[in-house]
Amino acid sequence: MLLDLEDSQVEGPLEEDVVIIGGGAVGLSMLADRVRRGERTLLIEAGGAGLENRSQDIVRSARSTGKLHEGVHIGRFRLLGGTTHFWGGQLGRFDPIVFEPRAQCDGLGWPFTRADVDPWYDAANTLLGMDAAISDDSGVCAKAGAQLADDPGLDYFFTRWLKEPSLAVHFAQDIASPLATVLLHANFVGFAPLPDGRHEAVVRTLGGKEVRVRARAFVLACGTFEIVRMLQQPYVGGEAAPWNANPWLGRGYYDHIDVIVGTVRVADRKRFDSLFENVFLGGYKYNPKLKLSEAVQRKDGLLQACGAFIFSTSYKENAENLRHFMRSLRRGKLPANWRELPRHFIGVARVALPMVVRYLRSNRAFHPRNAAIQLRVTTEQVPVTQSEITRGDERDALGLPVLSLNWAVDGREIETVAACAENIRDLLAREGIATVDLDARVTARDAALLEEGDDTNHQMGGARIGADPATGVVNPDLKVFGTDDVYVAGAAVFPTSGFVNCTFTAIALALRLNQKLRAAHG
Known part of the structure; x- marks a missing residue:
């Protein structure tokens, strides 16, 4: 059921057992999962059903310092469905090594293993309508006729893409369910403490109408930047919230870095196309890539990275x-x-x-023979404390301090970028498939090349999981330290990331959180 806070008939206070703040990929997935289990849920969304300039002005007010980060402005959308209206729907699971403590990530690791998360990946796969997709890469290779020689340094793999990328469309029936209440134009502006130790949320329209919302559990699922910004807010009365002073709040922000590392001259076009053009089977898209093997990561102390080929054609923009x-x-x-x-x-x-x-x-994509081809490497970033989300001095239309991001890149990533690029170059040369002419800065390990790299709109960190408040913002159950009723769902909690799009893992953890909420709050 859709309600609009700007409608004069919607009055507070509102109350529900579980309140989800944020109607993007993670929030809608949590809502749909709960509705299908017969659980009433209230979801609060800052924007409307469609994209509106006045809501996007909040995003535009953000400030970015340090390395250029375009995603702080163009990778965030305040409407029901969020960024899923504009992404391609790419899904991938984090490799097992990502969950382990790794020296190349300064010892950071997760409090659980990939095996612990796999059941929730499977649940997310079902929820998103992906059960009919081919789950193993060898099955895709067999159907697509894509065969590549084994290489100790690289793994050939596919990401999978949703048939319907907009989760507002995919979950339309769940949103319309009488068990679901979705409140639009309700900007969350902070918490207020209650005498019994619980909290109530304060939400406000851009026109100033304000209501209070009570719940047994609140889940912040409004995207990394907003999650951190809202946790940095004091209580609406001005006093400090118990989590405001957490030393990790806002720290260790990171993204993935995309770097163009060279140009490609194809020698065997038929084989190159069979390996690296997108595959379409049963209505699903499979995107082929090459990634550094876990063996070479362990041996050489490398981060996670993958390579993909970018086809540039004159008709691409029109298509x-x-x-x-x-x-x-x-x-x-x-x-x-x-x-x-x-x-x-x-x-x-x-x-x-x-x-x-x-x-x-x-069952393949098509690229004209005259298409220019570049090799792009996507690398994991080392989370560093100086990469930080803070509150700026200016105020936005809601009267809140604007978000300020100082995106810092360590520089160690260049070794991983170079190793990935060189392994791909050497493999294609040995197989007689193509010649890759690498940028001289790759072979020189010149970290300045990273400055030309783009963020990927995969915004992570700033509210990482930890064993206690000295090591993180949320505990392994995603509950914020210092409270019993505020939780975080989203990539903000990730200690490390690998190179894969973070959305699938964020949804898997959100479904895991749903189970934790049932156990803790009924």
């Missing part, structure tokens, strides 16, 4: 725009710039026939 048009039409909306549609059709028409033939005959 992407057409994809957005078609997605909008499927949802019953006509895009505002629909008059541009003929131009995009013309741009794609030149390659439409071979694209369709390639898709139908080989």
Whole structure:
């Protein structure tokens, strides 16, 4: 059931057993899981059902210092469904080594293993409608005819992509359930303490209407930046909250770093395409990549990294725009710039026939022979304390201090980037598939190359899991230290990350948290 706080008929106080703050990938997954188990839930979303400039102004007010981080502005969306309206829907599990304490991550590790998380990955897979996808990479290889020689330094693998990336669309029936209450335009502005030791949440519209919400458990699922910013807020009355002084709150922020490391000259086009073009089977997309093996990571003390090939074509922008048009039409909306549609059709028409033939005959994506190809490496980042989210001096439209990010990159990542790039170069050369001309700064291990790297909108850290308040912000059950009724769900709690998109792991941990809430709060 959808309600809008801007509607004059919606009045407080509101109360529910569990209140989820944030309606993005993690919050909606938690909501859907609870609804399907017959559990009433209130979800609070800062934005509306569609994207609105006035809500996005909160995002635009953020400040970024240190290394350029575009995701602080362009990787965050305040509407029901959040960033899932704009991502591709890529899913991948963290490798087992990510959960282990590693010297290359200054000894940081997780309080549980990959085996502990696997049941929740499986549950998330089912919830997201991915059970029919091929789960093992060898099965994809067999169907796609993709065969690559074993290499001790690299593993060939696939990420899997959702059929419907917008989780607001995917979970539409759960949102409409009488067990679910979704409150739009309700900006969470802080907690207030209650006499019994519990808390109530204060939510406010941009127009100033304010209500209070009570629950037995609150879950902050509003994205890494907002989770940290809200935990840094004192109580709405001005007094300090018990978690405000946690030494790790806001510290150790990190992202993945994308670096273009070289250009590719293909020698065996048929084999190259069979290995590295996207595969489509049963309506699911499988994206092939190469990653550093766990063996070489352990032997050489490397971080996690993977390589992918980027095809640059003149029609790519037109094809992407057409994809957005078609997605909008499927949802019953006509895009505002629909008059541009003929131009995009013309741009794609030149390659439409071979694209369709390639898709139908080989279940593959199509790239013209004249496409420029680059090798891009995505590397894990070492979490460092000086990479930090803080509250700025300015105030936003809600009267809250704006978010300020100082993104710091350690520099040790360059060794991992170089090792990944060189292993891929050598493998393709040995197999006679392609020649990779690497940037000279790669072979020189010049950390300055990392400054040209982009963030990937995979915002993590700032409220890491720890054994106690001296080592983290939340405990292994994701409960905030210093309270019995405030929890965090999202990538903000990750101590380390690997290189894989963080959303699938965040959803898996959120489903695990749902079980913990049932045990703790009924």
